[in-house]
Amino acid sequence: MFKAFKNPTLALIGLAIFGLGINFGFNDYIQLTVLFIMVNCILAMSLNLVNGYTGQFSLGHAGFMAIGSYFTAYSSTHWNIFPANLQFISAFLFIVGGGLLAAIAGFIVGLPSLRLKGDYLAIVTLGFGEIIRVALLNMDFLGGPRGYANIPSLGSFLSSYLFASLWILICLFTIWRVMQSSYGRGFLSVREDEIAAESMGVDTTKMKVRAFVMSSFFAGIAGSLFAHFTSFINPSSFTYLQSINAVIMVVLGGMGSLSGSIVAAIFITAFPEILRPLQELTHVDLRMVIYSLTLILMMILRPKGIFGELEITDVWRKYVRRSA
Amino acid sequence: MQDFVQHLINGISLGSIYALIALGYTMVYGILKMINFAHSDVYMVGAFASYYVARWLGIDSNPSIGTLIILLLTSMFFCSLLGLLIERLAYRPLRNSPKLNILITAIGVSLFLEYGGQVVFGADPKVFPDVMKDFVLFSGAGIELTSFDITVLIVSILAMFALDFLIYKTKLGKAMRAVSSNPSVASLMGVNPDRIISFTFIVGSALAGVGSVLVGMKYPKIDPLMGMMIGLKAFVAAVLGGIGSISGAVLGALIMGLSEEMVVAYLSSTYRDALAFGILIVILIFKPAGILGKYSVEKV
Numbered sequence: 001m002f003k004a005f006k007n008p009t010l011a012l013i014g015l016a017i018f019g020l021g022i023n024f025g026f027n028d029y030i031q032l033t034v035l036f037i038m039v040n041c042i043l044a045m046s047l048n049l050v051n052g053y054t055g056q057f058s059l060g061h062a063g064f065m066a067i068g069s070y071f072t073a074y075s076s077t078h079w080n081i082f083p084a085n086l087q088f089i090s091a092f093l094f095i096v097g098g099g100l101l102a103a104i105a106g107f108i109v110g111l112p113s114l115r116l117k118g119d120y121l122a123i124v125t126l127g128f129g130e131i132i133r134v135a136l137l138n139m140d141f142l143g144g145p146r147g148y149a150n151i152p153s154l155g156s157f158l159s160s161y162l163f164a165s166l167w168i169l170i171c172l173f174t175i176w177r178v179m180q181s182s183y184g185r186g187f188l189s190v191r192e193d194e195i196a197a198e199s200m201g202v203d204t205t206k207m208k209v210r211a212f213v214m215s216s217f218f219a220g221i222a223g224s225l226f227a228h229f230t231s232f233i234n235p236s237s238f239t240y241l242q243s244i245n246a247v248i249m250v251v252l253g254g255m256g257s258l259s260g261s262i263v264a265a266i267f268i269t270a271f272p273e274i275l276r277p278l279q280e281l282t283h284v285d286l287r288m289v290i291y292s293l294t295l296i297l298m299m300i301l302r303p304k305g306i307f308g309e310l311e312i313t314d315v316w317r318k319y320v321r322r323s324a
Numbered sequence: 325m326q327d328f329v330q331h332l333i334n335g336i337s338l339g340s341i342y343a344l345i346a347l348g349y350t351m352v353y354g355i356l357k358m359i360n361f362a363h364s365d366v367y368m369v370g371a372f373a374s375y376y377v378a379r380w381l382g383i384d385s386n387p388s389i390g391t392l393i394i395l396l397l398t399s400m401f402f403c404s405l406l407g408l409l410i411e412r413l414a415y416r417p418l419r420n421s422p423k424l425n426i427l428i429t430a431i432g433v434s435l436f437l438e439y440g441g442q443v444v445f446g447a448d449p450k451v452f453p454d455v456m457k458d459f460v461l462f463s464g465a466g467i468e469l470t471s472f473d474i475t476v477l478i479v480s481i482l483a484m485f486a487l488d489f490l491i492y493k494t495k496l497g498k499a500m501r502a503v504s505s506n507p508s509v510a511s512l513m514g515v516n517p518d519r520i521i522s523f524t525f526i527v528g529s530a531l532a533g534v535g536s537v538l539v540g541m542k543y544p545k546i547d548p549l550m551g552m553m554i555g556l557k558a559f560v561a562a563v564l565g566g567i568g569s570i571s572g573a574v575l576g577a578l579i580m581g582l583s584e585e586m587v588v589a590y591l592s593s594t595y596r597d598a599l600a601f602g603i604l605i606v607i608l609i610f611k612p613a614g615i616l617g618k619y620s621v622e623k624v
Contacts, residue, residue, distance in 0.1 A: 122359075292435035292436035296414055296433060
């Protein structure tokens with residue numbers, strides 16, 4: 001029992017020390033970027049569960065993110081169940097609630113559409129993502145196209161950061177443990193060969209739906225955190241482009257590599273900020289051009305992504321330890 | 325009732341534009357079993373090519389049949405060229421890789437064209453040249469037939485007949501059908517599959533070029549992201565009719581156009597875009613092969 005919590009606790013302490021450094025060493029702009037990186041990490045890891053480990057191609061991740069985000073926005077402005085000094089508990093509960101609502105949506109979406117394969121699945125999930133967005137546009141009590149403003153933040157940078165790190169670790173270790181379990185083997189078998197998996201007694205549709213629901217849950221969590229960090233959301237924050245962004249992170253990092261997703265999320269979020277001076281120089285947005293070109297070249301030259309299916313620890317063992 | 329007939333006419337006109345684009349999806353799917361996400365952006369490039377050529381030739385405010393023909397040819401030419409390039413540079417190196425990789429590449433090409441288009445053409449919308457004068461050809465009983473609707477119908481029907489002739493009456497078409505049903509056997513019979521696949525891309529893209537001029541004529545505002553929505557709808561049309569089937573694509577597109585027109589007329593225009601996806605989801609759940617498609621069992 002204690003052993004299982006050793007690594008997460010160590011990681012949390014490590015992240016907390018890093019956060020303290022950022023809290024005192026850098027300005028608001030960098031701090032906000034760090035928070036967005038953390039949101040994108042959760043998003044990329046959760047999408048990796050579907051796109052990487054289970055081998056299904058989902059393009060509707062932004063929709064689930066939107067659901068989580070709007071739930072948190074609505075609940076944290078309308079429901080006051082805890083006194084002010086216990087806001088953290090309610091924030092935590094609302095974030096979990098956003099995740100659960102997204103998971104329910106994931107179940108409803110996944111059950112019929114996961115019987116489809118490949119290209120069709122991509123289009124259907126894209127369609128569901130768009131339908132969720134259009135539905136949000138038409139819901140007046142959620143602000144419709146005007147968006148939802150004045151979402152309370154989670155306090156100072158440090159508390160937001162700790163909240164996000166907690167969720168990153170929950171996401172990372174949950175997915176990690178699941179992938180080591182028999183469910184995880186089931187997910188992998190669906191990716192490797194669906195027909196063989198089916199003949200071995202794996203209920204492939206059930207496996208896919210499980211992966212999808214779990215992935216939607218964490219996407220909802222990412223959306224909830226996003227809502228708290230930006231304090232303003234509107235349906236156009238969750239377009240098809242946001243889903244594509246998550247896909248790019250997964251593909252770039254390596255389909256089936258959690259550390260790859262994290263590295264790619266950091267890179268993809270920080271890169272445009274680094275490029276900002278260049279963009280002001282040329283007055284055009286070259287970001288998406290570079291991403292899409294990377295995507296094409298990646299598929300042609302290194303189809304498994306930067307890390308492939310390896311984790312960063314495997315890379316360490318393979319190349320660094322051996323030479324010692 | 326008069327309204328209904330008017331909506332019917334508009335819907336058919338919209339549907340025939342969707343059909344032109346849906347044909348490109350369905351042809352490429354039939355031969356390569358992949359969804360060419362970049363097809364809708366080829367269509368966008370066609371619209372911009374004709375915009376620039378019209379300005380270069382100085383016929384951008386000179387509406388006549390001649391302008392229409394010149395722009396159609398220009399757009400077809402540039403679209404085919406682009407389709408050929410995409411196939412050569414992006415899809416051919418991945419011919420034997422897993423489907424997921426091809427799908428990601430297609431999305432990559434599509435994004436590249438959209439955002440590259442924003443860099444090259446500028447993100448602000450442009451006004452498409454005046455191709456024809458819009459006037460009422462026939463009016464009576466509260467129904468109006470405009471010259472645009474007639475032109476759209478005539479051009480698209482001509483294009484579809486040409487395609488039909490090409491596929492079912494020529495040797496090249498026979499080769500295309502052969503590669504689509506079994507590429508390795510076709511290559512044993514002396515057909516070069518690579519060349520046929522390139523040719524398919526050329527033909528499909530040329531049809532998208534025709535579509536782009538017709539859309540530009542009807543809704544004269546073009547921007548680099550214009551292909552996204554119409555491409556998705558055309559794709560839905562192709563799936564609805566049974567992807568891989570030529571007549572299915574036309575049928576699906578007409579159903580799409582009509583239902584969209586009716587939703588906008590009798591419900592609300594905000595649901596216009598959600599409708600396409602709604603149709604897609606329903607058709608994929610209840611009849612994944614589409615209306616005219618054949619259902620095939622995967623063999624091991």
